[in-house]
Amino acid sequence: MKFGEIIGDGELKEHLVSMVREGRTGHAFLFREEPGYGALAYALALAQYLCCRNRTETDSCGSCPSCNKMQKLIHPDLHFAFPVNTSVMVPASSKQPVSDMFLPMWRKLVIGNPYFLEQELYDATGIANKSGGMSVNEAANIVDALSLHAFEADYKIMIIYLPERMNPVASNKLLKLLEEPPAGTVFMLITQSLEKLLPTIVSRCQIIKVHPVPADELRKVLVERHGLDAATALIYAKLSSGSYGKAENLLREEKEVSSDRQLLYDILEKGLSHDLDGMFPIMEALSSLGKEKQRNFCYFGEVLARKLEMLGLGMDGIAYVTPSEKDYLSSLAVRMKPGFCRRMLYIFDNALSELDDNVNARLIFSTMCDYFYLYL
Template sequence: MINNSVSFSRILGQEKAVRFLKGVLSRQRIPHGYLFLGMPGVGKTSTAIAMAQALNCVEPREGEACGRCKPCRGIEDRSFHDLVFLEPENQVIKIEKIRELERILAFKPQFGKYRVTVVREADKMTLEAANAFLKTLEEPPPGNVLVLQASDLSQLMPTIVSRCQKVRFQPIPVPLIASWLAEKKGVDPQKGLLLAKLSEGSIARAVQMLEEEYESKRGECFSRLMELSKLSEGEVLDLALELKGKGRAEQAPIELLFSLWKTWLRDLLLLKTGGPERLLIHGDRLAQLKSGWNAYTIDSLMEALRLLDQAEKDMTGFRNMDLMLENLLLALKRLGTADRAQAVGA
């Protein structure tokens, strides 16, 4: 999520990362390669923009940009040509994009002290693109700073990771997201708190859920999950086909569905282990939660959560999404079916 007006002081919930970067900048020891690691929507891009401002500011103070000089204003309104973004196309970054970047980096920065290149979702580089990028990363032309962003470290070449200064971004605390939603989006406190809990620490995901009105669709989403065990394998494959159709047009709804399922299963796990009801994310749907009490055992809930975690990672990689969805839904069906049978046998 890109915010047009950015400075380090406005980065939400990433005090450790910001403190580290400001310290590096104030000491004037600038590595040429950074790797910003964290889930989507936690401020990696906003921090990269703030860093570009601080590096090119005419009058920086203690690692913070002034926000008033020509480079700062240019970066804010995106007229600054020494801030470059490289992004995936159709979920991948191909070697052609890297070749194009190499041509840009061959020239000195035009207007600032540093050219800052932000490679968004760098974990989506093809192997060919990654090998080409490695050569650039090893010896970038003077005056260039490369900022890679990734959510899945395992999808990056180890040689690329080893040549970058890693900066980790944490999930944003629930109260901060709820306050941000109230201030920036005018969301009422109760709804904002629910969205913040559902977001799993991502402002971008909270905004997507707000726009998709997912908090009002929870009942339908949860019913789909709980009814999986009652469907035939053919019906499960039909559901996968429906989700795949959505995925090709817009991937976010599937990711949001998986996120909602995870919070539902997490609440079931909390109830099954005797946890306090005040910690439930979906406490307003306690009756519906308790109606699914016997659908899963504790072990199967943990396995279902693991499967959904892996599915979210698979969606950002180069895996076959069709096969991934089919296998996921069938596995969730079997977990529920086995546990219903176990409950009946008991």
């Protein structure tokens, strides 16, 4: 990936390029982002720039043998670690799964869209309903990969996507590597939850903050890549808060009519008609989803609560409702009791923290259904 292909933040591109140009590259970068901001794209562009044989003052050449391999993610000095779990695509074995087993799926996903969201990784690797993790086996693989000399480049690059998914033993192994990095190694960690990393890991890295794409710039990209008209593109740019990955995801969901949306509409309808029995199958369906999908459902609920509140206040202009939602949400906003949107935000916020605390999912979602039955 070239820097020129990345959407947004010209300043960050210039900062990374000038570090390499001036030989100020440290041995560990920690890219900090919100989901879909594209930190992985920056890491890939930086790796390609570091290894390019014909780099210019501003970017890699994109055509030397090194760039060719980097672009296909098959450069022998480029390594990856990312969260995995047992999967239909990787036969169950006695060994815990590690990233290497999923490399073909990883390459296809990243080359197609480096702005993917965590759930898209799990869908692509077939672990869908489970959360991914990084075990001590993964950490051992990282050590092995970095114990060799670089094959072709001056650097061995290890990109670790979401190190917050490492278990404590693996985290400690990573810390040891960062304390005494093997010669010529450059670590690029990409986190969406800095607070979940060991502070000792964070303190050994140079932190690079990835910013959201400004709404107007995102709007232009959505017009170019998805053929949207300017007004619709602006709605998606605002809805996704500057995250290109979220905007892509929203556009896909619009086409598919997401299952999250249907489940939430079902709860709202059953709550409005005070049909507690009718909520039971919805509660069962939510409880049997994987944790990442349950989180996504709650995020979606929070977004919808905000939109309903704005519609209820007559502030349609900043509700950022997508065209396919407009009629239904406008009618819903009128039928709901005043103040329910605020309570709805609390319900989903609470469910999210309980999911993080590993509270039983049936308990979380049956309480949620009770609230909708009682207060709608």
